[in-house]
Amino acid sequence: MRASTPPDRSRTVAIWLFGVAALVLTMVIVGGATRLTGSGLSITEWRPVTGAIPPLSQAQWMEEFEKYRAIPQYQQVNRGMSMEAFQFIYWWEWGHRFLGRLVGLAFALPFAVFLFRRQIPQRLVGRCWALFALGGLQGLIGWWMVASGLSERVSVAPERLMTHLGLAFFLLAALLWTGLEAWNGPSRRPARGPWPWAALGLSVMVYLQILLGALVAGNDAGYVLTDWPLMDGRWFPEGYASAGLWTTIAHSIPAVQFNHRIGAYILCACAAVLIVACLRGREAPLGLRRMGLALGLGIFSQAALGVWTLMSATPLSLGLAHQAAAAGVLGLATGFLWIARRA
Structure with a gap:
């Protein structure tokens, strides 16, 4: 019926x-x-x-x-x-x-x-x-x-x-x-305060980092410049710039890999701030803080897996694990944002 x-x-x-x-x-x-x-x-x-x-x-x-x-x-x-x-x-x-x-x-x-x-x-x-x-x-x-x-x-x-x-x-x-x-x-009453905005910003950053990773994959950039934290012995890779801004962003192998690395560093810094805020922010709901801790630890784990994958020249198993873990981090970011908007 x-x-x-x-x-x-x-x-x-x-x-x-x-x-x-x-x-x-x-x-x-x-x-x-x-x-x-x-x-x-x-x-x-x-x-x-x-x-x-x-x-x-x-x-x-x-x-x-x-x-x-x-x-x-x-x-x-x-x-x-x-x-x-x-x-x-x-x-x-x-x-x-x-x-x-x-x-x-x-x-x-x-x-x-x-x-x-x-x-x-x-x-x-x-x-x-x-x-x-x-x-x-x-x-x-x-x-x-x-x-x-x-x-x-x-x-x-x-x-x-x-x-x-x-x-x-x-x-x-x-x-x-x-x-x-x-x-x-x-939701009966949307949440206010800094948590929803912080969660939104972090979710957007996670998604942008995934897009940067897609450019690394599209250029097969995970098979070259496999040393870390340097890139072919340099902090800033040789040959970063190419002919035009878009060509550099989307097609330059040193550029796409360097940008992905910088994105990971920024995300890890934000994850560290998030973990500290979740540990200290007793006024925030427990469920929100637990999800934030899971997200922060997920970001650090994904970054470590990315370094391992790169230094191993992206074997099939690690490449798939890194992509699956990216989906996991995005799922945690989505859940964190959803809770933050309601908490």
Whole structure:
């Protein structure tokens, strides 16, 4: 039976949103593996429906392989690749795209049911529509990213990778936030004081640091300048500036790595201040202080993992761990901001 009016909160809806967030996190990790294994350009066409079916015969595999042989990555990087090697990278990219389709279905089908049954709190219906639209946009951006590496480049454009990964992390945070809203209901009285603004500023910094990390990944900058705290024996790297501001910010390997390092140092300094404030701020609610401590320690742990990953020249396991931990830190920042706005 359909409810006459939407509820103020729904834990069923919240569990659905948290489940979709878990799928998005899985997709982020698989996407990281796809990038680190050099698999992202193995499928050279965008077929949202028919592309869900992988090659099922030797002839179909040969057809896909021939398409890959026509792009610069094969001709300049992987010339002479065997069919077995091609199938390895193909399955990674196919798995990443399959997860994207699964995330879409996991959101769209329950969303339609919840709308029909009027189980979604009214104040969250618009947000859920926005999440649905952003999910569709993410698929388009994913193909826009892949297309940048099919004609003139041997890899995708770093700024497009940053856009694709940045939207994925934004969706993850938005799903968590909306899930918390559905689980707990509306806030009766918004919080005041410095905590909400401090939490907002820290959350924005965490997100910007993730974008800087995406530029490092897009330029394969984690494989060079692997000493720390110096960079090739220097405090400031040689060759930082390139031809133009945007080229320097997005395409200069010394610049993207140096900027990511500086962002980490700034975040760690802010995390230290946050930890001290949470330990001393007895007037703040206990839940807020605990979440702040978890966030501060998470930032320090992520920075240490980043140094380890860099000095190891970014092996697959550490690269994936670093990307997954970034999602964890963003989740903590989202939770901290959510609590701070209500505490």
